[in-house]
Amino acid sequence: MSINLSKFGFIKRDTPRDINLDPLQTGGVLTPEARHALQEWGDEYSVCDYCGGALDEIKTPPIYDFVHKALPEFLGCDHVRITNGAREAKFAVMHSICKEGDWVVMDGNAHYSSLVAAQRARLNVKLVEKTPAPEYKITLEKYAQAIEEVKRETGRPPALALLTYPDGNYGNLADVKAISRLVHDNGIPFLVNGAYAIGRMPFNAKELGxxxxxxxxxxxxxxxxxxxxxxxxxxxxxxxxxxSKTHKTKEIELLGCTARGATIMTMIASFPAVYERARPENWQKEVENARWLSAQLENLGLRQMGDKPHNHDLMFFEAMPLYEISQKTDRYFLYREMKARSIHGIKPGLTKNFKISTFGVGREKLGIVADAFKEIIKKYNAC
Amino acid sequence: MSINLSKFGFIKRDTPRDINLDPLQTGGVLTPEARHALQEWGDEYSVCDYCGGALDEIKTPPIYDFVHKALPEFLGCDHVRITNGAREAKFAVMHSICKEGDWVVMDGNAHYSSLVAAQRARLNVKLVEKTPAPEYKITLEKYAQAIEEVKRETGRPPALALLTYPDGNYGNLADVKAISRLVHDNGIPFLVNGAYAIGRMPFNAKELGxxxxxxxxxxxxxxxxxxxxxxxxxxxxxxxxxxSKTHKTKEIELLGCTARGATIMTMIASFPAVYERARPENWQKEVENARWLSAQLENLGLRQMGDKPHNHDLMFFEAMPLYEISQKTDRYFLYREMKARSIHGIKPGLTKNFKISTFGVGREKLGIVADAFKEIIKKYNAC
Ligand SMILES: Cc1ncc(COP(=O)(O)O)c(C=O)c1O
Ligand SMILES: Cc1ncc(COP(=O)(O)O)c(C=O)c1O
Incomplete structure (x- = not known):
């Protein structure tokens, strides 16, 4: 037997990250309550101790109240279910609402997982063209055009329309209300991918349409x-x-149950804090912090792409001054310099274009980030 | 806003469970290493710190070695991937291998999630009849008969055959090698649901066919x-x-990535211990423990259903002596008595039929369990 077991067991995560700007990560840092919940509920199908047949109906712990009362109110939705992620939620919608071969319209900034979900459901995808650099916007006009193209090419409207709100590249917030009206005027059901919105900013499905x-x-x-x-x-x-017709408590698209372990308990544990941070007044502070850092970096010659002034913590930069340095040194210099300062989040090797998120980082640490960029540029331009 | 936030936050799990016999849970209790890994990797997409585009390719932490080297060896499979659970793995197979409307043959002891996965993939299911009580076996003859019925009714063999090994009700281990030969002789691909085998007992996909x-x-x-x-x-x-054709690193059925957080790190953390416990000599001790408890309970007038002598830790009992007591008292007496002894795992309200698992419990605690049944029966029969 050739398995080298010594490689496995407990492994440390030794990514320096006193300051974390990774867009994938800033909104997912656990609260102390969630961290505690992991220890309490980490074992086996812990939440199933008193299950009567469906995860969302469990009363102890209070999953029922969370899924059927708190989340519908929080999201402005009639019904909510827990999935294994945003992509799994999107696939469940596509797979149940559409038939193989149907068309789905998506914004040209859609996350890869929306495309892959459509491919898994065996749908055809029509992408809405975005405006050119530097804005990369999804406009109502282009959205309408994509719908018209599907109608012209297939003789009927697309089976589903999707908008990424905000998108995961530029943090752009499209005019979702106008788009939802357009989509509905065409008799198309409308899916909003709020992976970067829900839990960060005010979000109400009904208001968005x-x-x-x-x-x-x-x-x-x-x-x-x-x-x-x-x-x-x-x-x-x-x-x-x-x-299911054969198993009456089991929802088919959820394969009966989804988050059958600690994951749901960490979501419940963080919910009071998440609810609080997504209030308009708190979100407004996050937007101000993002705009502040954007202005600092633009002063250094970087260029923030996408909506301006920006309305979200996720921002994409074109960083010519850093790219030029990389041409004189190597493309990992920025990663190394940031790592030395315990600033995590810009992918190793990127210099010319990168995205960061300021969510929850706070003005003080963002000041350190701005200073880091300033120092690094100064240091290499002095050589 | 009407959300009662005080219900959420950190919640205690106060199920008494010094001794846990819940079949869903005995094999899922975390090792100390996994518990530690939860704290280390619980935040955000922690494993994605150095991701190049696909979860299974991540080198730091050593997910690549685990998925591409250790697990294929451990399972006796050419290729392994991480999913969000056994049901998600079954659905991925059904959805990719079969077309809507195809037929799948499954043993009559199949877990509900196999049926619901087939329903989600819009397949027709032919169940293999099990033998009557007390054995509930899946025989080669009945398996062949089910395949023949599909052939007769549809003019071609089923698109997929599934065997639950062991099944989740009786812990029966069917003659999987004979069934796999039969299935392959009919040109049908063969899926083994090893949810109760992999990680507990010796298991080699190639050897099983x-x-x-x-x-x-x-x-x-x-x-x-x-x-x-x-x-x-x-x-x-x-x-x-x-x-995906558009996103070349992303596997469609996995929607790109699956266990994008602490879950994979806990599997890696427990792997050395899991590898060890699944060795033939250690599994043999588990089987002996199960047989020992079965004999003790049969001495008290309970009847173990399924394979006998039994070959797995999951066992189903018909407990007439307990049922008779419930008729004099109430159907929750057994649950209450067990709870008072911190023995978890028999569902509240069950007395006549229940299943338990002895996996990892150890002879000493199983002795306490046997004594508990003895005391409870004595106590109520004295009244
Ligand atoms: C815009 C967007 N949508 C969806 C996802 C996927 O989220 P999940 O991991 O929950 O499927 C991402 C992940 O990066 C994203 O950026
Ligand atoms: C035989 C069997 N297969 C599959 C499953 C489902 O496993 P998972 O939760 O990993 O989907 C179960 C769960 O009880 C089971 O008993």
């Missing part, structure tokens, strides 16, 4: 993943949440 | 869920593990 929403627990709700949320309107619930 | 295997991390590999493993043979890997 979404029939379905997908959120990500490990990305934006300080939950330990994989976990996500799926919101569905009354109209579509009988389809998306259809129950 | 399985083209696909599904295992459950939170059920049998001392991992914090939801997490599972999917094994695929070289022959079927191009279909099940097909990559």
């Amino acid at each position: 979404a029939d379905f929403v997908a959120g990500s627990g490990h990305k934006s709700m300080s939950a330990s993943g994989p976990i996500g949320v799926l919101g569905v309107s009354e109209e579509y619930a009988p389809i998306v949440l259809e129950k | 399985a083209d696909f295997v599904a295992g459950s991390g939170h059920k049998s590999m001392s991992a914090s869920g939801p997490i599972g493993v999917l094994g695929v043979s070289e022959e079927y890997a191009p279909i099940v593990l097909e990559k």
Whole structure:
């Protein structure tokens, strides 16, 4: 037997990250309560101690109240279920609402997982063109154009329309209300991918005009993943949440149960804090922090792409001054310099274009980040 | 806003369980290493710190070695991937290998999640009849008969055959090698659901003749869920593990990535211990413990159903003496009495039929369990 067991067992995570700007990570840092919940509920199917047949119906611990009362209110949705992530929520919608070969329209900034989910459901994808650099916006006009193209090419409207709100590249917030009206005027059900919104900023599916929403627990709700949320309107619930004919408590698209362990308990543990941080007044502070850092970095010659002034903590930069340094040194210099300062989040090797998130980092640490960029540019330009 | 936030936050799990016999739980209790890993890797997409585009390719932490070297050896499979659970692995196989409307043959002891996965993939299910009580066996003859029925009714063999090994009700281990030969002689790909085998007992997909295997991390590999493993043979890997045409690192059925958080790190943390416990000599002790408890309970007038002598830690009992007591008292007496002794695992309200698992409990605690049954029966029969 050739397995080298000594490689496995407990492994340390020794990524220096006193300051974390990784867009994947800023909204997923656990609260103390979630960390505690992991220890309490980490074993086996812990939440199933008193299960009567369906995860969302469990009363002890209070999953029922969380899924059927708190989350519908928080998301502005008629029905909510827990999934294993945003992508799993999107796939569940596509797979239940569409038939193989149907068309789905998505914004050209859609996350890869939306495309892969559509491919798994064997759908055809029409991407809405984004405006050119530096804004990369999804406009109502281009959205309408994509719908018209599908109609012209297939003789009928797409089976589903998706908007990434905000998108995961530029942090752009499209005019979702106008798009939802357009989509509905064409008789198309509307899915909002709120992986970067739900748990960070005010979000109400009904106000946005979404029939379905997908959120990500490990990305934006300080939950330990994989976990996500799926919101569905009354109209579509009988389809998306259809129950098995042979196993009457089991929802088919959820394969009966999803987050059957500690993940749901960490989401519940963080919920009071997540609820608080997503209030308009707190979110406004996050937006101000993002704008502040954007201005600092633009002063150094970097260029923030996407919406300006920016409305989200996720920002994409074009960093010519850093790229030029990399040409004189090597492309890992920025990663090394940041790592030395315990600043995590810019992917190793990137210099010309990168994205960062300021969510929850706070003005003081963002000051350290701004100073780090200043020092690094100064240091290498002096050589 | 009407959310009662005080219900959420950190919640205690106060199920008394000094001794845990819950079949869902005995194989999922975390090792100290896994418990430690939860703290280390619980935040955000922690394992993605150095990701190049696909979870199974991550070198730091050593997910690549685990998924591409250790697990294929451990499972006797050409290819292994991490899923969000056994059911998600089964669905991935069914969804990729079969077309809507195809037929799948499954043993009549199949877990509900196999049926619901087939329903989600929009397949027709033919169940193999089990033998009557008390054995509930899946025989080669009945398996052949089910295949013949599908052939007769549809004009061609089923698109997939599944065997639950062991099943989750009686802990029966069918003659999987004979069934796999039969299945392959009919040109049908063969999926073994090893949710109760992988991580508990010796298991080798190639030796069993399985083209696909599904295992459950939170059920049998001392991992914090939801997490599972999917094994695929070289022959079927191009279909099940097909990559996206638009996103070349992303596998479609896995929606790109699955266990993108602490769950995979707990599986890795427990792996050395899981590897050890599944060795033949250690598994043999577990089987002896199960047989020992079975004999003790049969001495008290209970009847163990399924394979006898039994070959697995999961056992189903018909307990007429307890049922008779429940008729004089109430149906929760057994649950109350067990709870008072900190013995968890028999569902509240059950007395006549219940299942328990002895996995990892050890002879000393099983002695306490046997005494508990003896005392309880004596106490109520004295009244
Ligand atoms: C915009 C967007 N949507 C969805 C996802 C996927 O989220 P999850 O991991 O919950 O499936 C991501 C992940 O990066 C994302 O950026
Ligand atoms: C036989 C069997 N297969 C599969 C499963 C499901 O496992 P998972 O939760 O990993 O999907 C179970 C769960 O009880 C089971 O008993």
